[in-house]
Amino acid sequence: MGRLLSIVERGGPRADEVAKLAHPHVGQAHVIGITGPPGAGKSTLVGKLVAEAENAGKRPAVLAVDPSSPLTGGAILGDRVRIDANNLEAFVRSVATRGHSGGLALSVPGSVRVFDAAGFDPVIVETVGVGQVEVDVTATADTTVVVANPGTGDAVQANKAGLLEVADLFVVNKSDHPGATDVRRDLELMLDLSHVSGAEEIAGGRAPIVMTNSLDGDGIGELWTEIADHHQRLIDSDRLVGRRAHRLQTEVRSRLLTALEQATDALIADRFDATQQTIGESAAPSELSEKLLAELLSPAPPQTEGAAEPGA
Amino acid sequence: MSKSSRDSEEYQSWQEAYDAAKIRDVDFETMSGVPVDPVYGDAPYPGQYPYTRGVHASMYRSRLWxxxxxxxxxxxxxxxxxxxxxxxxxxxxxxxxxxxxxxxxxxxxxxxxxxxxxxxxxxxxxxxxxxxxxxxxxxxxxxxxxxxxxxxxxxxxxxxxxxxxxxxxxxxxxxxxxxxxxxxxxxxxxxxxxxxxxxxxxxxxxxxxxxxxxxxxxxxxxxxxxxxxxxxxxxxxxxxxxxxxxxxxxxxxxxxxxxxxxxxxxxxxxxxxxxxxxxxxxxxxxxxxxxxxxxxxxxxxxxxxxxxxxxxxxxxxxxxxxxxxxxxxxxxxxxxxxxxxxxxxxxxxxxxxxxxxxxxxxxxxxxxxxxxxxxxxxxxxxxxxxxxxxxxxxxxxxxxxxxxxxxxxxxxxxxxxxxxxxxxxxxxxxxxxxxxxxxxxxxxxxSGRRIVVGVNEFTDGDDRSDQQLLKIDPQVEDYQLKRLAHVKAERDDEAVRASLAKLVAVAEEPNENTMPAMMEAVRSMATEGEIVAALEGVFGTYVETAVL
Amino acid sequence: MVEDAAETPLRIVLAKIGFDGHDRGLRVVARILRDAGCEVIYLGLRQTTDNIVAVAEQEDADAIGLSMHNAGHMTLAPKMVEALRAADMDIPVVVGGIIPDDDIEPLRQAGVAAILGPGASAEEVGRTVRDVVNARA
Structure with missing residues (x-):
């Protein structure tokens, strides 16, 4: 299992092979995305949720995503310790973003697929809600939970990052903090003003806001119930299928974009020399890009495409 | 020290405190026989708020550390x-x-x-x-x-x-x-x-x-x-x-x-x-x-x-x-x-x-x-x-x-x-x-920007072959295990259970003081580990989750 | 098809076993390995060999680093190697900390892949980890 996930994370033909084998067995797991700013207590919260799931007789798995250092490509992955602190049986996999966000957009759905096919349910994906890719990855979950903290302007940050749109549920963590009710009010206000939350179509109203304290476990039971209710409503309203179709669409789109980007890079490398001068061309940028685009999209693939493909 | 600072109120008050202190019977002079004062410089003097210069007026003249x-x-x-x-x-x-x-x-x-x-x-x-x-x-x-x-x-x-x-x-x-x-x-x-x-x-x-x-x-x-x-x-x-x-x-x-x-x-x-x-x-x-x-x-x-x-x-x-x-x-x-x-x-x-x-x-x-x-x-x-x-x-x-x-x-x-x-x-x-x-x-x-002698510079002469290191007698552990087993066998287990139950009850009340119940528990010969386990039931166990 | 598999970072599990709480070395090594491009799964204090085995499996670790500052290394390090063998996992174990010279050879005999003393440089730590992983691959 651990090895399989590594193959998926590395990407390439072997990952595609795993995806093909796993695909017929997926669709059973409830995929829960949890995101929020750094230091919001997400991992501790995930640990408590996993305990709730285990108590409910389920077999949960967690994919905990942390950023890699942009300078060295390394990472210290610490979410696991916070999740494990609850003495769990769950399968936890720590994932680093490995610098290139495109990879994450492909590897996370791939890893979720492996967990799903292996019978894990629910599959919880935890990300730091800062980059667009992280938001997108979380947004492809069946149920997306956004965590905010008192005293840090999180509600406003969540709005800016586009997290309000994707949230099915909000959590205000550290509910014992004096500023917790302020954050809740800010969230309510923003949701009322914008009518953007993804929950509205399903719940027929504003996304629920749950107050929790991940340190002592206050509100976790309620959060678990809300997550399960959301899942049930998705099923009852036949919207789960739509969500999954959307997830598939997002994943295919990511793959196409990545493939195109690599093909573009290869073509550019082929046609531009080191001094940034085009070889034998003096056309305007618009003209030039149109010409290259036609080449890219032509039925016969450019001969450089193979360069991006690693040996099998 | 200038004459004027010796006339100051702070100096007078320091002098009083110094005179009141018991002074060790040694010669306060240099190795060459030059006599030295108990303090130099300006106020606040040692023993005076905010005590930057020491908590006592006479410091080590009265008592060594x-x-x-x-x-x-x-x-x-x-x-x-x-x-x-x-x-x-x-x-x-x-x-x-x-x-x-x-x-x-x-x-x-x-x-x-x-x-x-x-x-x-x-x-x-x-x-x-x-x-x-x-x-x-x-x-x-x-x-x-x-x-x-x-x-x-x-x-x-x-x-x-x-x-x-x-x-x-x-x-x-x-x-x-x-x-x-x-x-x-x-x-x-x-x-x-x-x-x-x-x-x-x-x-x-x-x-x-x-x-x-x-x-x-x-x-x-x-x-x-x-x-x-x-x-x-x-x-x-x-x-x-x-x-x-x-x-x-x-x-x-x-x-x-x-x-x-x-x-x-x-x-x-x-x-x-x-x-x-x-x-x-x-x-x-x-x-x-x-x-x-x-x-x-x-x-x-x-x-x-x-x-x-x-x-x-x-x-x-x-x-x-x-x-x-x-x-x-x-x-x-x-x-x-x-x-x-x-x-x-x-x-x-x-x-x-x-x-x-x-x-x-x-x-x-x-x-x-x-x-x-x-x-x-x-x-x-x-x-x-x-x-x-x-x-x-x-x-x-x-x-x-x-x-x-x-x-x-x-x-x-x-x-x-x-x-x-x-x-x-x-x-x-x-x-x-x-x-x-x-x-x-x-x-x-x-990076070599900081030198630690013997570690990243001046490393010649490291010979540890004749170093005598302390070895601990493994029998200590056997002895202690037997001792603990003996105490456990001799004690009244019912009394231990009762004293621990009482300690737990007190621990659950935030305003009660646990010390009297703790004394009863140790007197019943409850072990340290048993007392800790009982309290963990109330307080929980800390697990460090800070990674950075 | 769309990603390069050539440069996958090494994944290293770092932990301490038993009561000993001296984690300065472990935290410094975590940073050294991060800056050497590794992905460090930091478990920290008071881990059991069973838990480390489970984590190494789930995380598909390339190596396990244990830090030891009490005399426990002669029992705990071989116990770690044995637990991995029992789980049929071929993952090198590197021990760092205060290890007397006399104990180095017995630890190697017991299956510890490498031993790093308190004076080990960042470069030495990075190289040692790469070497022991490559030796198994």
Missing amino acids: TMRMFAGFGTAEDTNLRFKEILRNGGGGLSTAFDMPTLMGRDSDHEWSEGEVGRAGVAVDTLADMRDLFADIDLGSVSTSMTINGPSNIAMAMYVANAEDSGFDRAGLAGTIQGDILKEYQAQKEYIFPPRPSMRLVSDLVRFTTAEMPKWNPISVSGYHIREAGSTAAQELAFTLGNGFAYIEAAVAAGLDVDDFAPRLSFFFNSHSDFFEEIGKLRAARRIWARWLKERYGAKNERSMMCRFHTQTAGVSLTAQQPEINIARVAIQALAGVLGGTQSLHTDSFDEALALPTEDAARIALRTQQIVAHETGVTNVADPLGGSPYVEWMTDEMERRAEEIFAHLLEIGDGSILEGTYAGIDNGYFVGEIAESAYRFERSVN
Whole structure:
């Protein structure tokens, strides 16, 4: 299992092979995305949720995503310790973003697929809600939970990052903090003003806001119930299928974009020399890009495409 | 010193205090016979608020620092023999080191205890071990120090119960227990329960000793371990004093008056190799503590404002390479501690980077202190470096850096240092800052920008083949396991269950004091591990989750 | 098809076993390995060999680093190697900390892949980890 996930994370033909084998067995797991700013207590919260799931007789798995250092490509992955602190049986996999966000957009759905096919349910994906890719990855979950903290302007940050749109549920963590009710009010206000939350179509109203304290476990039971209710409503309203179709669409789109980007890079490398001068061309940028685009999209693939493909 | 400053009110008042002090019968002159004054420079003088220059007017002219050497390993009986020898040789204080399982609140028969029983200190599982440890010792006249934190209330209950059973009144017991739980979460990591319930236990012990044991110091606020874990000098200073402020706030919240409690707080600092930085740090510690106690916490009693401390040389600075050169490091660090005005000093043994110290190495360490005390002449004058532009600047700079950290703690604690300390433990602030400093130091050594003699320069001559290292007798563990099994077989299990149930019931009531029930539990021969397990049922177990 | 598999970072599990709470070295090594491009799964204090085995499986670790500052290394390090063998996992174990010279050879005999002393440089730590992983691959 651990090895399989590594193959998926590395990407390439072997990952595609795993995806093909796993695909017929997926669709059973409830995929829960949890995101929020750094230091919001997400991992501790995930640990408590996993305990709730285990108590409910389920077999949960967690994919905990942390950023890699942009300078060295390394990472210290610490979410696991916070999740494990609850003495769990769950399968936890720590994932680093490995610098290139495109990879994450492909590897996370791939890893979720492996967990799903292996019978894990629910599959919880935890990300730091800062980059667009992280938001997108979380947004492809069946149920997306956004965590905010008192005293840090999180509600406003969540709005800016586009997290309000994707949230099915909000959590205000550290509910014992004096500023917790302020954050809740800010969230309510923003949701009322914008009518953007993804929950509205399903719940027929504003996304629920749950107050929790991940340190002592206050509100976790309620959060678990809300997550399960959301899942049930998705099923009852036949919207789960739509969500999954959307997830598939997002994943295919990511793959196409990545493939195109690599093909573009290869073509550019082929046609531009080191001094940034085009070889034998003096056309305007618009003209030039149109010409290259036609080449890219032509039925016969450019001969450089193979360069991006690693040996099998 | 100019004539005018000698006419000042401060000088007159210093002179009065000096004249009132008992002075040692030695010649206060240089080696060449030049007589020297007890103090030079300007006001405020030693013994005057804010005590930057020392807590006493006469400093080491009255009394040298206590040359405290931390010792103890093997069984309680072994350590008891050692204690008696110390007392026969004229020592008035007993320092108790406990082994790792005892410090972690686990019994000698815990699965992780294998190989650790009686190794780095004495094993105390039950009241029976405490009885052996202090058998035939006049607890009414000695002063005992116990270095233990997570299970400090259990050790304290055992100490008091044993003393009372031997006919000593608890009000007459004198000593110190480290009992500094906050730095465990930040640096030493010998915690058991989560921070908030642990602080409730601290408050219980503080209330108990304040009411019933006037000669006992319930907390020694320790920066030593923060520094050893890799902090900078300024971080050591700020985190330690910040913890001291947190204990003050907790005691006041528990209903005590600051002046009832603060005079019995003492501190414990590290003395590292950067000579003037260490001296500046220790001088700044006194000034900051005095100002905060007076201005922020409203102390009226001068003793509440005096930061009195023990100092130990930096174990982490000792190198495994060419270990004998550590003797020089320790001497320089000891000198910094003395010039910083310490009340008590422990010098490390040169072989400690390799193993527990041998008796020879411990003797050299003690002799090093004695050379500083009797040969260097630094004890003739109080705060001899006071007034030096560099030393005064360094003192100010240490204070400024510490104040920046206090401002951060107040910010994350919404105006409370105690809450800021909890927040900093929860969010990994302390652990992260300390680890980052440790890494920065490591990188500077790695890149060769900082030279560590014998490690990255001057590496010739490292020959450890004839090094004598202390080996621990494995029989100690067998003996202790048999002893524990015997105590368990002899005791009344029903009484143990009942006393633990009562302790749990009291622990569940936040306003009750757990100390009386703790005393009953240890008297029923409940083991330390059983008491800890019972309390974990109420308080939970702390797991460190801060990774950065 | 769309990603380059050539430069996958090494994944290293770092932990301490037993009571000993001296984690300065472990935290410094975590940073050294991060800056050497490794992905460090930091478990920290008071881990059991069973838990480390489970984590190494789930995380598909390339190596396990244990830090030891009490005398426990002679029992605990071989116990770790044995637990991995029992789980049929071929993952190198590197031990760092205060290890007396006399104990180095017995630890190697017991299956510890490498031993790093307190004076080990960042470069030495990075190289040692890469070497022991490559030796198994």
